[in-house]
Amino acid sequence: MDQKKRIVVIGATSAIAEHCCRLWVQKSPVEFILVARNLPLAQRIATDLRARGAAVDVSVETLDFLSASAIAEAVARWTAQGPVDIALIAHGVLSPQLPCQEDIAQAHQSLEVNGVSPVLFAEAFAGTMERAGRGTIGMIGSVAGDRGRRANYVYGASKALMDRYAQGLQHRFAGTGVKVVLIKPGPTDTPMTAQYKAQGRKMASVESVAEGTVNAIERGTPVAYLPRKWQLIMFVVRNLPGFIFNRLNI
Amino acid sequence: MGPVIPLGMGRSYGDACLNPGGALLSTARLDRFHSFDPEMGRLVCEAGVQLRDIQRFMVPRGWSLPVIPGTQIVSVGGAIANDVHGKNHHRVGSFGHHVRNVKLVRTDGQVVDCGPGVRPDLFTATVGGIGLTGLIATAELQLQPVTGPWLDTEILPYRSLEEFLTLADDSESLWEHTVSWLDCTAGRRTRGIFLRANPAVDQSGEPPRPRRLAIPLTPPLSLFNRLTLPLFNALYYHLNSHRGGARRRPFETFLFPLDDMQDWNRLYGPRGFYQYQLVVPRDAGPAALRDILDIIAKSGQGSFLAVIKTFGERPSSGLLSFPMPGITLSLDFPNRGAPTERLFVELDAVVREAGGRLYLAKDARMPRDLFETGYPKAPELARFRDPGMSSGMSRRLMGH
Numbered sequence: 323m324d325q326k327k328r329i330v331v332i333g334a335t336s337a338i339a340e341h342c343c344r345l346w347v348q349k350s351p352v353e354f355i356l357v358a359r360n361l362p363l364a365q366r367i368a369t370d371l372r373a374r375g376a377a378v379d380v381s382v383e384t385l386d387f388l389s390a391s392a393i394a395e396a397v398a399r400w401t402a403q404g405p406v407d408i409a410l411i412a413h414g415v416l417s418p419q420l421p422c423q424e425d426i427a428q429a430h431q432s433l434e435v436n437g438v439s440p441v442l443f444a445e446a447f448a449g450t451m452e453r454a455g456r457g458t459i460g461m462i463g464s465v466a467g468d469r470g471r472r473a474n475y476v477y478g479a480s481k482a483l484m485d486r487y488a489q490g491l492q493h494r495f496a497g498t499g500v501k502v503v504l505i506k507p508g509p510t511d512t513p514m515t516a517q518y519k520a521q522g523r524k525m526a527s528v529e530s531v532a533e534g535t536v537n538a539i540e541r542g543t544p545v546a547y548l549p550r551k552w553q554l555i556m557f558v559v560r561n562l563p564g565f566i567f568n569r570l571n572i
Numbered sequence: 573m574g575p576v577i578p579l580g581m582g583r584s585y586g587d588a589c590l591n592p593g594g595a596l597l598s599t600a601r602l603d604r605f606h607s608f609d610p611e612m613g614r615l616v617c618e619a620g621v622q623l624r625d626i627q628r629f630m631v632p633r634g635w636s637l638p639v640i641p642g643t644q645i646v647s648v649g650g651a652i653a654n655d656v657h658g659k660n661h662h663r664v665g666s667f668g669h670h671v672r673n674v675k676l677v678r679t680d681g682q683v684v685d686c687g688p689g690v691r692p693d694l695f696t697a698t699v700g701g702i703g704l705t706g707l708i709a710t711a712e713l714q715l716q717p718v719t720g721p722w723l724d725t726e727i728l729p730y731r732s733l734e735e736f737l738t739l740a741d742d743s744e745s746l747w748e749h750t751v752s753w754l755d756c757t758a759g760r761r762t763r764g765i766f767l768r769a770n771p772a773v774d775q776s777g778e779p780p781r782p783r784r785l786a787i788p789l790t791p792p793l794s795l796f797n798r799l800t801l802p803l804f805n806a807l808y809y810h811l812n813s814h815r816g817g818a819r820r821r822p823f824e825t826f827l828f829p830l831d832d833m834q835d836w837n838r839l840y841g842p843r844g845f846y847q848y849q850l851v852v853p854r855d856a857g858p859a860a861l862r863d864i865l866d867i868i869a870k871s872g873q874g875s876f877l878a879v880i881k882t883f884g885e886r887p888s889s890g891l892l893s894f895p896m897p898g899i900t901l902s903l904d905f906p907n908r909g910a911p912t913e914r915l916f917v918e919l920d921a922v923v924r925e926a927g928g929r930l931y932l933a934k935d936a937r938m939p940r941d942l943f944e945t946g947y948p949k950a951p952e953l954a955r956f957r958d959p960g961m962s963s964g965m966s967r968r969l970m971g972h
Binding site: 348369375 | 601604605606607608610615616617628629632633
């Protein structure tokens with residue numbers, strides 16, 4: 323039993339996270355702690371994972387994602403049961419830009435859920451993994467964090483916070499057994515983006531993004547754009563001079 | 573909203589999952605497993621689960637779906653609704669034979685269970701019922717034990733229809749999978765490649781991850797045309813004759829060669845293609861097939877993917893199930909408009925005469941009378957249909 327990989331998934335109802343879990347079930351015996359706001363949906367995901375694998379333990383719980391003390395308590399409790407091999411921090415909401423502009427309470431919510439909360443989870447895991455001398459923290463950021471755009475800069479800013487934070491954490495753990503992996507998916511076909519899919523946007527499949535995520539976590543890749551073409555696209559977007567960029571409606 | 577029809581992976585070649593003027597109920601996110609009993613090999617899962625997903629998780633645990641069609645990228649719901657068959661039909665029958673229970677959600681909100689033991693009449697209407705009896709939400713499937721992912725395969729060239737039939741008959745008792753590729757551009761000089769496989773004795777080693785190819789764009793013209801087809805077919809025949817013989821191969825590359833070539837349908841150009849899959853009873857079979865090959869040769873329209881297989885004796889469970897004891901032939905034709913349509917009319921006549929039928933999962937154009945003679949049990953479906961459901965296909969073939 324004790325060779326089971328221990329994986330904590332924050333935001334376990336995220337489609338990318340769920341597909342990562344399916345891949346991990348295929349790879350080795352595993353113990354999941356699924357953390358989600360939507361408990362009934364997380365229970366269905368747990369049932370699915372148990373049916374898929376022969377050696378899978380799954381527990382499900384919920385907590386206040388915006389409470390620093392709740393986060394610290396939960397991470398301490400999970401770690402007390404044994405070292406955590408992988409912490410995948412995947413929660414987020416795609417907050418449309420306009421409501422955030424019209425109501426700063428919405429902007430506040432978006433920044434907290436998509437930016438502050440994931441960083442607090444990561445920081446809580448960072449301390450325990452540092453003491454254990456091993457572990458991998460995977461965070462799902464976004465290409466939207468690479469350059470602020472009028473179409474989604476509040477969401478983008480929260481993901482940019484994650485970006486700079488992960489960079490610092492990677493610096494702190496350089497040369498140690500603790501790895502920090504930042505995933506930057508492009509538009510991905512998930513329930514979160516269903517409204518854009520309906521508009522006919524071309525998107526990457528959630529299976530392919532999950533596969534890339536699991537591989538990046540296994541290898542400890544510091545930053546992984548998924549699909550890979552987004553690395554090139556975002557390189558161009560980041561480096562466009564302002565006088566051109568400002569004329570683009572993107 | 574108009575009438576609705578369930579949509580799985582959209583792999584039917586015709587209008588079974590199209591609904592002009594109505595709506596589609598996508599099962600793409602109904603993709604979770606509910607339970608698996610590792611002693612009995614029974615899996616309960618949602619209708620949108622892909623067969624490939626089941627294989628990926630269950631083969632390493634010693635269980636396999638008994639029936640998989642020529643692609644694994646289809647949903648469980650679609651496999652039931654089309655009562656699909658595989659290359660082992662002579663051994664295990666069709667997909668419906670291995671379904672223990674189906675949970676249907678009807679458009680009036682009712683949830684109904686059916687299976688061989690519970691409401692068997694509704695079950696026979698649902699198996700092969702092309703989605704018309706309600707949305708299949710979950711299904712309980714009986715899996716079969718497997719020792720591993722490898723098959724021992726044999727490739728044998730043949731040079732006449734008789735030779736094919738002898739090979740097929742001889743192989744049925746000793747080989748689990750049989751299928752054959754036929755060169756339909758060779759005219760009277762029928763030739764082809766016969767493939768057969770059994771679970772490998774030596775299951776050691778992980779099968780290699782297949783290399784995924786994708787067709788990145790649609791060429792302006794079909795790459796399969798009058799000039800290229802004889803070349804492709806001759807090449808395929810000679811390559812396979814030369815590398816013939818026995819070999820151990822992973823089940824995925826043997827059974828689902830097209831799954832590793834994403835968007836292969838683009839090769840047919842912007843006008844696409846029709847597939848024509850027929851089955852004729854064994855007695856009338858050889859003569860009918862000879863006529864069909866003649867008609868195709870004369871028309872100058874050929875098919876690269878001509879696949880021929882004998883079905884076993886086991887009667888199918890569904891009212892609209894396709895398999896029957898006999899010989900099935902499936903052909904792809906680039907869509908050339910009127911000439912292709914005329915060719916089909918000629919082929920229809922042979923199928924009708926021989927007492928055969930066309931496969932609904934592949935059909936986009938069969939005339940209503942051919943449906944009615946080919947599927948004599950179709951009228952019995954009416955009283956099990958969900959009144960809120962119809963598709964392009966049901967309106968074309970059944971009037972509503």
